[in-house]
Amino acid sequence: MLAKRLYSTITSAKPVDGFIGAIGNTPLLRLKTLSQQTQCEILAKAEFMNPGGSVKDRAAYYVVKKAEESGQLKPGSGGTVVEGTAGNTGIGLAHVCRAKGYKCVIYMPNTQSQEKIDLLKMLGADVRPVPAVPYDNPDNYNHQAKRYAESLGENAVWTDQFDNWKANRQAHIETTGPEIWSQTEGKVDGFTCATGTGGTFAGVTRYLKEKSGGKVKAFIADPPGSVLYSYFKSGGKLTERQGSSITEGIGQGRITENLKPDVDLVDDALFIKDEDTIAMLYRLLDEEGLYIGASSALNVVAANEMAKILGPGHTIVTIISDGAYRYQSRLFSRKWLESKGLVDAIPKHLHKYIVL
Numbered sequence: 001m002l003a004k005r006l007y008s009t010i011t012s013a014k015p016v017d018g019f020i021g022a023i024g025n026t027p028l029l030r031l032k033t034l035s036q037q038t039q040c041e042i043l044a045k046a047e048f049m050n051p052g053g054s055v056k057d058r059a060a061y062y063v064v065k066k067a068e069e070s071g072q073l074k075p076g077s078g079g080t081v082v083e084g085t086a087g088n089t090g091i092g093l094a095h096v097c098r099a100k101g102y103k104c105v106i107y108m109p110n111t112q113s114q115e116k117i118d119l120l121k122m123l124g125a126d127v128r129p130v131p132a133v134p135y136d137n138p139d140n141y142n143h144q145a146k147r148y149a150e151s152l153g154e155n156a157v158w159t160d161q162f163d164n165w166k167a168n169r170q171a172h173i174e175t176t177g178p179e180i181w182s183q184t185e186g187k188v189d190g191f192t193c194a195t196g197t198g199g200t201f202a203g204v205t206r207y208l209k210e211k212s213g214g215k216v217k218a219f220i221a222d223p224p225g226s227v228l229y230s231y232f233k234s235g236g237k238l239t240e241r242q243g244s245s246i247t248e249g250i251g252q253g254r255i256t257e258n259l260k261p262d263v264d265l266v267d268d269a270l271f272i273k274d275e276d277t278i279a280m281l282y283r284l285l286d287e288e289g290l291y292i293g294a295s296s297a298l299n300v301v302a303a304n305e306m307a308k309i310l311g312p313g314h315t316i317v318t319i320i321s322d323g324a325y326r327y328q329s330r331l332f333s334r335k336w337l338e339s340k341g342l343v344d345a346i347p348k349h350l351h352k353y354i355v356l
């Protein structure tokens with residue numbers, strides 16, 4: 001008799017084509033304690049296992065692929081990809097550009113950490129910090145990125161992750177959604193996650209709703225400082241942003257083009273406080289050995305809430321967008337946690353993890 005397998009079956013033993021070939025097909029993790037407590041299956045898609053370390057590798061690859069298909073970029077001719085972001089999309093794009101031989105130019109607000117600038121430079125990107133001004137100012141980093149790409153003319157593209165919904169959201173319609181459906185064998189009742197560009201939420205929701213004939217419920221999760229919770233709760237009123245959150249990469253002041261085609265698919269919205277996010281982040285480390293970023297911890301809080309709302313016996317899926325590595329100097333620093341008033345939100349027995 002074969003020994004009981006400790007690890008899940010390897011799905012593909014064949015070699016893949018480098019960085020690009022390693023994007024996607026991430027495992028779906030059962031969170032055991034939360035599942036037991038809610039008597040639901042709480043499953044989290046391990047997007048930190050993408051080769052660039054985040055869910056954004058998928059969108060980065062798709063925006064470049066779409067630019068090649070439309071002729072904006074010519075493979076093998078050293079074109080230029082321009083984006084305005086200091087976050088995971090920039091990192092994903094920098095990797096994809098190296099893998100495909102394109103130049104990568106990243107505009108970002110000059111308020112971003114040196115850590116982020118250095119990482120992008122190490123990945124070969126041409127990093128251009130510009131003054132941090134609001135979106136409606138023509139000197140905002142997004143507009144500068146756009147103008148620069150236009151000034152290059154031929155064989156250059158501004159990837160426009162926020163409003164390039166055809167490619168960003170499409171990555172999740174064609175990959176993340178189908179993976180979740182197949183990994184759960186179609187037994188999925190709820191999906192929830194927070195949104196930055198909205199690509200992940202919209203793409204996965206669109207696919208799961210279509211496959212299930214509308215049965216899968218979709219709850220949008222929202223941090224403080226974002227307007228989506230109040231937008232959906234008020235039946236479509238956009239308000240000013242108020243407050244801020246420790247989460248990075250999520251929260252919105254508007255309905256992005258990624259989200260627009262799918263706003264009618266949102267069944268409900270959940271507001272998740274930073275206190276609950278940080279407590280979950282430490283709890284998942286302790287209970288599951290998972291070292292995840294704050295947006296991911298927020299997503300798991302939302303999945304837990306959704307399980308309580310739908311009741312026992314349901315399967316809820318969410319996203320672990322990235323690991324804690326990019327944020328550890330903050331998330332595990334007592335001083336930083338104190339500055340945010342969050343130390344007491346972490347249960348006492350988990351304070352041993354506050355090591356910085």
Ligand code: PMP
Binds near residue numbers: 194
């Ligand atoms: N979490 C993190 C850490 C991210 O960087 C992002 C992307 N901004 C998201 C969540 C949200 O993903 P999306 O842009 O697909 O809404």
